[in-house]
Amino acid sequence: MTAVSSPAELPSVMLDLVPLSLAELRTHPSPLLREAVQAIIAGAAAGQFGDSIQGQRD
């Protein structure tokens, strides 16, 4: 497979919250952040939020 070394980026699908302090995190008024939060809440209501386990047996 050919590795691409161009500066291109993947289409962004995630807000970058790493730079925020915890105080900023819980008060940031960004509509995009609210939208992301609402998406998780809606996903949980629909049973679509959770973790998946990958396992293998002997």
Add this chain to the structure above:
Amino acid sequence: MTDLAPLSWVRTPSLVFWQTCDGPVSSLEATALRHGQHSHRKLLLRTFAEAVGAVGDELGPFRTDRAWELLDAAEQESPEAVAEVVMYPSVGIWLSRVLRQVLGRRLDDTPLWSEVGGFHALAAAVAVRSGLEFEIDVPVVHGVVWLPSVGVLRTDRPTGHAVLRGGSGGFELTIDGEVQRPRLEAVRHHVAKAGGRALRIVLDDVDPYREFSAPLPPRPLAEQERAEWFRQMDGAWELLMARHPGFADELSACLASIVPLAGRDMFAVSSSAAFGSVAMSPKASAVEFAEALTHEIQHSKVNALLDLAVLCRDGDDCRFHVPWLDHPRGVTGLLHGVYAFCSVVEYWFVERNFVAPELARRARFNFSYRRHQVAEVLSYLGDLPELTDLGREFVMGVSARLDACPATDLPGDLAQDVEWVNTDHHVLWRLRHVQPDKQVAEALAEAWLAGEACDQDFGPDVVAVSPESGRSPLGTLLKARALEGRASAGTDAEGAFLHGDLDHAAKLFAARLEASPKDLTAWSGLALASGSATLLRRPEVVHAVYHALALRGGTKPDPFALTAWFDQTAS
């Protein structure tokens, strides 16, 4: 606070994607994957902050204001400590659980107050790691107070809540007015060294969320057991550094914790919510230990990639066969499987040339078996409409890696047994989980009775998950023979098959069907022994028509005549 800068999006260089598709990643790509997981955890924390506000009075002392205050103070002292605790694998499991709990989904018997109280425990752990003097209410569950990434404090109360004071003087717990000096049972840090490089890992046998489930009691290993785990980690690291430097690189960048599982039946497990954690049973050798780590860390990478890039849509519709599991999987599961098992193929492709003579056949089997399985899924995965363009690129990357590990020098008997084992699994899977169209089965039965040709379209697969699982007796024996080079065979159908008398085996499987027509393993055995194209490709249709005819006429048709009829005329 309205003067905050607008948020930016996570910028993921294409290089990270391509390198991840290509196989082992370096610390550069691992940092990007971890960054995405960190951002995701913080999004879940924000969601938790909003959702928990709507919970009523049932939280007792665990209103979250005090925990946020302590976290803010700790972050002033050590932002690194906050990041490290938030990114500790078990915190991801707790977050996933607590969010569902506060949003109204009951997962198990764990009370809401104790799960929400985990946020106080998280704040306490950050305070400990930041060196703060602090006091905070914390939950007691299974007799311990959880301090993620630090360990647990053992108390003499099974459950409830306590006031924890921590600082330079150690820990003090007040429960119902009684002050205790609890014992800290710390997670164990270990550094494996080889070839001038170190692998730093936590061996976590105490964290309540360590097994990616509801809180569990600690199960601290005895000193001797722990020493054995460290010895195997050292052996695995030495082996990986010597012969698999790429996998060693990515483990040093991605692996955070190893959780020892008590039983020996589960080889290894990982969770989408616990980046960098591998739970595993004890292994017989460093070779197997290294294989388990190599395999499971791939799932962490795929999970992290799936949060950063859309590889498929509707990926959870479970209707596909994968040879490594008995139940149907969705496209997301297929992507996980081919990627992780391709790494296993690469591992054994190299390792089979180095293992001790007594392990040589097992190494060749592992390589051949997994290679055959990955190739089977790749044969259809790339064409699925659920894949995005990126998903297709991902699959192409795995295909290229598999092609670089050709199965050229395997003994013929081993290759044949591997093919049979996987075919048997596929046939049995179809018999269990693929529902034939009843109208089609009836029409085929009519055609058979009328002496007409079998020209009915069988229709698309309709998968309905059955609880049945497990290998057939023939599959078990074939796998044992492939692994050991021999298998004890009796005089039954399986015995005849293993002795190479396929005609006789087919007759015995057909006789077994006469006695027990619902015995699906007799059908899969007949498919392998007879080589019937239709029985191998669409066994559920032959099975359904057989039963439709038996119901109509009261006598069962001859399975050989029926399969011959299908094979002669079916497309």
